[in-house]
Amino acid sequence: MVEFADIVRKVEASRPGEDLTLLRRAYEFSLAEHRTQKRLSGEPFVSHPLEVANVLAEMKLDVVCLAGGMLHDVVEDTPTTIERVRQEFGPEVARIVEGVTKISRIEFSSSEEQQAENFRKMLLAMVEDIRVVLVKLADRLHNMRTLEALPSEKRLRVARETMDIYAPIAHRLGMGKMRGELEDLAFRHLDPEAFEEVKKAVESRRKLSEEFLHEVRAEVEAKMKQLGIPARVEGRIKRLYSIYNKLQRQKISIDQVYDLLALRIVTDTVKNSYSALGIIHNTWRPVPGRIKDFIAIPRPNLYQSLHTSVIGPHGQPFEVQIRTEEMHRTAEEGIAAHWKYKDGRRLAQQDEERFAWLRQLVEWQQEMRDPGDFLSTLRIDLYPEEVYTFTPKGKVIVLPRDGTPIDFAYAIHTEVGNHCVGAKVNGRIVRLNSKLKNGDIVEIVTKADHQPSRDWLGWVRTSRARDKIKHWINLAQRRQALEIGRKLIEKEARKYGVTLKRVSEVDFQRVAREYGATQVDDLYAGIGYGKFAARQVLANLAPAAKIEVEKGSKLTSAVKRVLGISRDPAIEVHGHDDLMVYRAKCCNPIRGEEVIGYITRGKGIAVHSKNCANVQNLLYDAERRIEVLWAGPKYSLYPVALTLVTEDRQGMLADVTSAISGVNSNIQNIEARTGDNRALIDVTLDIVDVAHLEKIVSQLKKIEGVYQVERVTRS
Numbered sequence: 001m002v003e004f005a006d007i008v009r010k011v012e013a014s015r016p017g018e019d020l021t022l023l024r025r026a027y028e029f030s031l032a033e034h035r036t037q038k039r040l041s042g043e044p045f046v047s048h049p050l051e052v053a054n055v056l057a058e059m060k061l062d063v064v065c066l067a068g069g070m071l072h073d074v075v076e077d078t079p080t081t082i083e084r085v086r087q088e089f090g091p092e093v094a095r096i097v098e099g100v101t102k103i104s105r106i107e108f109s110s111s112e113e114q115q116a117e118n119f120r121k122m123l124l125a126m127v128e129d130i131r132v133v134l135v136k137l138a139d140r141l142h143n144m145r146t147l148e149a150l151p152s153e154k155r156l157r158v159a160r161e162t163m164d165i166y167a168p169i170a171h172r173l174g175m176g177k178m179r180g181e182l183e184d185l186a187f188r189h190l191d192p193e194a195f196e197e198v199k200k201a202v203e204s205r206r207k208l209s210e211e212f213l214h215e216v217r218a219e220v221e222a223k224m225k226q227l228g229i230p231a232r233v234e235g236r237i238k239r240l241y242s243i244y245n246k247l248q249r250q251k252i253s254i255d256q257v258y259d260l261l262a263l264r265i266v267t268d269t270v271k272n273s274y275s276a277l278g279i280i281h282n283t284w285r286p287v288p289g290r291i292k293d294f295i296a297i298p299r300p301n302l303y304q305s306l307h308t309s310v311i312g313p314h315g316q317p318f319e320v321q322i323r324t325e326e327m328h329r330t331a332e333e334g335i336a337a338h339w340k341y342k343d344g345r346r347l348a349q350q351d352e353e354r355f356a357w358l359r360q361l362v363e364w365q366q367e368m369r370d371p372g373d374f375l376s377t378l379r380i381d382l383y384p385e386e387v388y389t390f391t392p393k394g395k396v397i398v399l400p401r402d403g404t405p406i407d408f409a410y411a412i413h414t415e416v417g418n419h420c421v422g423a424k425v426n427g428r429i430v431r432l433n434s435k436l437k438n439g440d441i442v443e444i445v446t447k448a449d450h451q452p453s454r455d456w457l458g459w460v461r462t463s464r465a466r467d468k469i470k471h472w473i474n475l476a477q478r479r480q481a482l483e484i485g486r487k488l489i490e491k492e493a494r495k496y497g498v499t500l501k502r503v504s505e506v507d508f509q510r511v512a513r514e515y516g517a518t519q520v521d522d523l524y525a526g527i528g529y530g531k532f533a534a535r536q537v538l539a540n541l542a543p544a545a546k547i548e549v550e551k552g553s554k555l556t557s558a559v560k561r562v563l564g565i566s567r568d569p570a571i572e573v574h575g576h577d578d579l580m581v582y583r584a585k586c587c588n589p590i591r592g593e594e595v596i597g598y599i600t601r602g603k604g605i606a607v608h609s610k611n612c613a614n615v616q617n618l619l620y621d622a623e624r625r626i627e628v629l630w631a632g633p634k635y636s637l638y639p640v641a642l643t644l645v646t647e648d649r650q651g652m653l654a655d656v657t658s659a660i661s662g663v664n665s666n667i668q669n670i671e672a673r674t675g676d677n678r679a680l681i682d683v684t685l686d687i688v689d690v691a692h693l694e695k696i697v698s699q700l701k702k703i704e705g706v707y708q709v710e711r712v713t714r715s
């Protein structure tokens with residue numbers, strides 16, 4: 001069992017001069033809090049936090065991190081609260097303990113690869129402080145080392161989780177040593193037979209292998225010395241799980257594994273790394289296609305090294321890895337190797353950025369096979385912002401940042417979305433437009449007769465939810481229009497004594513085609529939307545009935561009434577007589593202004609001024625644009641709102657009203673506000689057309705003390 005003194009020695013060696021008070025207090029606190037507890041192995045519980053802190057000390061991490069490791073189980077396993085930890089040890093240690101506690105409570109629940117990936121990403125997305133992950137990995141490592149004590153079912157679950165979630169995270173953080181040990185430990189429990197088999201195969205070759213490595217190592221050392229290149233040379237036998245994977249993937253025998261044995265040369269500079277490669281290739285014959293330059297092109301987890309395979313003295317192939325001291329540390333400890341504090345408190349900015357960058361790479365990496373693809377994503381998608389949430393059963397649902405419970409509901413199932421009435425997040429009822437956060441457990445409440453609302457469109461972030469809501473609204477509108485259309489035509493038929501049942505299906509289809517509808521239902525819907533007049537359609541269906549058809553019949557207004565659509569008689573739609581038209585409220589166009597029509601869904605045609613910002617920015621969709629014109633010299637009045645900025649003087653309002661009546665316009669409403677020696681006058685007038693408006697504006701501007709006259713539009 002590790003003693004506290006062992007940890008102190010390690011910290012003193014790696015971080016001389018560091019104040020150890022915090023760490024000592026954390027140890028004493030942990031000892032006191034866990035004093036009555038024992039591990040399943042029978043050891044006192046405190047041995048676990050001690051081992052965890054020891055792993056962290058071996059990674060040369062700072063005392064805050066080690067204190068976090070020492071205290072990582074006190075909130076989970078003792079009555080101590082996180083507030084208490086914060087009071088006693090400060091916000092940084094508390095944040096680490098809180099983060100580890102949060103992660104530990106998440107139970108990984110599926111071995112489906114996509115779900116595993118989501119879990120990994122979620123864990124990384126959840127942590128604000130990378131030390132949380134480092135402590136969690138150290139915790140997991142010690143638990144794996146002592147896994148025998150657990151009942152077999154739990155043992156398997158923990159081993160599976162380690163293999164699927166934690167070892168890959170260690171890998172992505174570049175922690176080769178941690179990953180290797182976690183994998184081998186998990187392998188041993190998950191597939192004991194395969195483990196024993198590979199182990200036996202390696203053991204039976206171990207003596208030969210070690211002699212061989214010793215021999216080539218001596219040779220390399222001698223040559224390096226001769227040429228004056230400083231180098232540390234190590235031999236290593238490949239890790240068991242790594243060997244097993246290779247055997248499985250490539251369907252080869254253990255003797256065909258090129259990198260079963262590897263020689264590692266650690267030198268001082270990049271230049272000497274390449275020189276060493278030259279020496280190796282001069283000494284032994286390189287295997288073609290096995291040279292990899294990860295110095296020039298580092299792996300996404302920052303791993304750098306030169307790799308080559310050569311045929312050794314007795315025809316034995318082996319791998320040689322060459323790198324600098326710094327690259328070696330990165331390869332073994334990954335992110336932990338970069339974990340340096342400037343003043344023992346704050347993480348160096350560069351390292352923070354490196355991790356942010358690393359985390360991005362981590363997320364991209366798994367999707368990318370092709371490095372070209374990888375680079376193009378690197379440019380385009382610099383900040384993939386996602387939120388990882390859970391169903392109550394533990395399935396991870398990935399949403400875009402700011403995703404809402406509605407997005408979540410539609411991500412589960414369209415029906416869940418369509419009938420969702422409420423949501424609980426972490427057991428609490430929340431509004432449907434609240435923003436979800438990483439790690440939120442979301443429960444959707446549904447009601448069979450509930451329907452999506454148009455408001456939802458403004459709340460959702462996923463295109464899936466948006467499309468489904470739009471689809472539902474369109475369908476509902478179409479159902480409504482179809483129903484109205486059918487009723488209208490039945491009403492007309494009764495009026496003219498036409499028996500619709502006698503009209504043949506063929507005639508229905510013919511008329512539908514004449515109206516450009518592909519099926520009879522579309523014809524009804526067209527009537528319901530107000531696109532076709534019911535009486536006109538009926539006349540075509542039953543030509544013998546001699547139905548009198550007039551333009552703009554009363555029936556069309558029935559449609560307007562039902563659907564709430566008005567038709568402005570002053571506007572004509574090019575080539576159509578009976579489309580519903582209304583002036584858009586945002587720009588409120590008046591006669592004489594250049595206008596364009598925009599086909600809305602289910603509300604007819606909105607007529608906008610050509611320079612309305614909405615048309616230009618939002619609504620511009622060539623397919624939905626339609627040409628509209630002001631109708632002949634029909635006379636109608638439009639309300640137009642103006643705002644005047646004037647001098648604040650007596651009689652101003654009277655001057656304004658008389659100027660307006662002087663050009664034959666009615667005032668619907670007028671209001672004045674004063675302040676700061678100025679007056680603001682809001683007036684709404686009846687206007688005939690643009691010329692009329694221009695005349696009024698110019699008259700108003702002539703009044704003494706009127707500084708500004710502006711037409712009010714809403715956009």
Ligand code: MN
Binds near residue numbers: 048072073139
């Ligand atoms: Mn633990």
